[in-house]
Every structure is written in structure tokens, then in C-alpha cells.
Amino acid sequence: MQDDNLDRMKPGPDPSLLLVDDDEIFVTRLARAMEKRGFVPRTAISVASALEMIRSQPPAYAVVDLRLEDGNGLDVVEALRDLREDARIIVLTGYGAIATAVAAVKMGATDYLAKPADANDVTSALLAKGEALPPPPDNLMSADRVRWEHIQRVYEQCDRNVSETARRLHMHRRTLQRILAKRGPR
Structure with a gap:
């Protein structure tokens, strides 16, 4: 049932998406999956390359890993929020903690997901409307x-x-x- 809803959920008129994660295999797979869902993804594996991409063309959507080899993903969130206030930004991390979730939202993130999150989870979070929370994933880990x-x-x-x-x-x-x-x- 949830997959049917995801099929109907499409990005807005600007489907540009920036994916920032230092795990190249993960970010490549996620980019392919998000492309199938109607997004136009670009990938970055470092804070420096993400900031360069944001300055050249700020995306409408972004998924940013919190901990990157050359710095903190919150720097990317802040830079994107400064250049594009309407961007929907998801912070994705393997280190889920209340303090980092609060910091991410204060810096301008729309939502915060703990890894492992699949493309359906990311799509739901990116396209969630208003204050409503996206539905919980079907395949929760114990x-x-x-x-x-x-x-x-x-x-x-x-x-x-x-x-x-x-x-x-x-x-x-x-x-x-x-x-x-x-x-x-x-």
C-alpha cells in the first residue's frame, strides 16, 4: 500500500536533488533509485564538493549525511538554507541522537533519518507536506x-x-x- 502512495508522490517543478554521503556505493545506489522516482540527482562525497555544487546551482532537495570525512554535513545544510530557503533538506546519519537531530533541524533541515534508510523512506521524508510526519517504514529493524x-x-x-x-x-x-x-x- 505504501508503494502505491510513493508511485503517486513526485517532486515539484524543480526536481533537482543533491545527495551528500562519503559512502560512494551508497550514494550511487540512492541516486539511481531517486532518479527512478522523478528526481534529478547530483552526488557529492565531501563537504567541499557539496558546497561547490550548492554555490553553482542550489538544489530544491538535498539528502546530507551528518558525518563526512572532511567535515560536518550541517555545514552543507546551513549553506543550502542560506542560498535557497525553500529547499527540503533531509539529514541522514548512522549516529541517531536527539542532540544531533535538534541541531540539524535548527540549522534548517526539514527532517532527520537514521541509517539504514532506503529510497522509499527518503522520498517520503522529502515529499512530506506540512507538519505531517511521513508514515513509518514497512521494514523496521528490531x-x-x-x-x-x-x-x-x-x-x-x-x-x-x-x-x-x-x-x-x-x-x-x-x-x-x-x-x-x-x-x-x-
């Missing part, structure tokens, strides 16, 4: 799965160093080892 995904991400960021990962997650090293030894929940 809380155990979200926790496991977060642990895996931090583990990879720590170059698979269990002790460093445990320190950053404020966990006992052996507890973390047991979690990492298990298969991820569904």
Missing part, C-alpha cells in the same frame, strides 16, 4: 538489530580492535567479544 549494527560500525571504525571498540562503547571487552562472536539478530 532494537536488537539496530544495536548490533551500531556495534559493528564502531568495531569497523576501530580497525577491528576489540579493546578500543569496547572502550568507545563503554562495554566490558569480554561482553563485546561474546556479542561479536554471535550472528546478528534479524
Whole structure:
């Protein structure tokens, strides 16, 4: 049922979309999916390249990752809001926290989505009208799965160093080892 609604949802007269994420594979896939939904996407993998694109042609829509290798995605949000007040901006991040969500909205973001979000979630958020919230995704992850995904991400960021990962997650090293030894929940 939700897919039927998404088929009817199309971007406005200016379908320009800027996708900013340092994960090239993700941003490329998202660009293809958004193109199928009627958007005209451009991609950037850094704050610097995103700011350059915004200055040359401010898009009507943007999806910006919060943490990028060369800086903070909120800089992109602020620059776009300064140049185009009517832009609909979604902040997308793997580090969902209330403080960053509030900061993103204060800087001018329209909505805030936690990864993993698919093209349907992004489209719903970009095209939501007024104060109404978009419908929740059909395929929600369980809380155990979200926790496991977060642990895996931090583990990879720590170059698979269990002790460093445990320190950053404020966990006992052996507890973390047991979690990492298990298969991820569904």
C-alpha cells in the first residue's frame, strides 16, 4: 500500500536533488533509485564538493549525511538554507541522537533519518507536506538489530580492535567479544 502512495508522490517543478554521503556505493545506489522516482540527482562525497555544487546551482532537495570525512554535513545544510530557503533538506546519519537531530533541524533541515534508510523512506521524508510526519517504514529493524549494527560500525571504525571498540562503547571487552562472536539478530 505504501508503494502505491510513493508511485503517486513526485517532486515539484524543480526536481533537482543533491545527495551528500562519503559512502560512494551508497550514494550511487540512492541516486539511481531517486532518479527512478522523478528526481534529478547530483552526488557529492565531501563537504567541499557539496558546497561547490550548492554555490553553482542550489538544489530544491538535498539528502546530507551528518558525518563526512572532511567535515560536518550541517555545514552543507546551513549553506543550502542560506542560498535557497525553500529547499527540503533531509539529514541522514548512522549516529541517531536527539542532540544531533535538534541541531540539524535548527540549522534548517526539514527532517532527520537514521541509517539504514532506503529510497522509499527518503522520498517520503522529502515529499512530506506540512507538519505531517511521513508514515513509518514497512521494514523496521528490531532494537536488537539496530544495536548490533551500531556495534559493528564502531568495531569497523576501530580497525577491528576489540579493546578500543569496547572502550568507545563503554562495554566490558569480554561482553563485546561474546556479542561479536554471535550472528546478528534479524
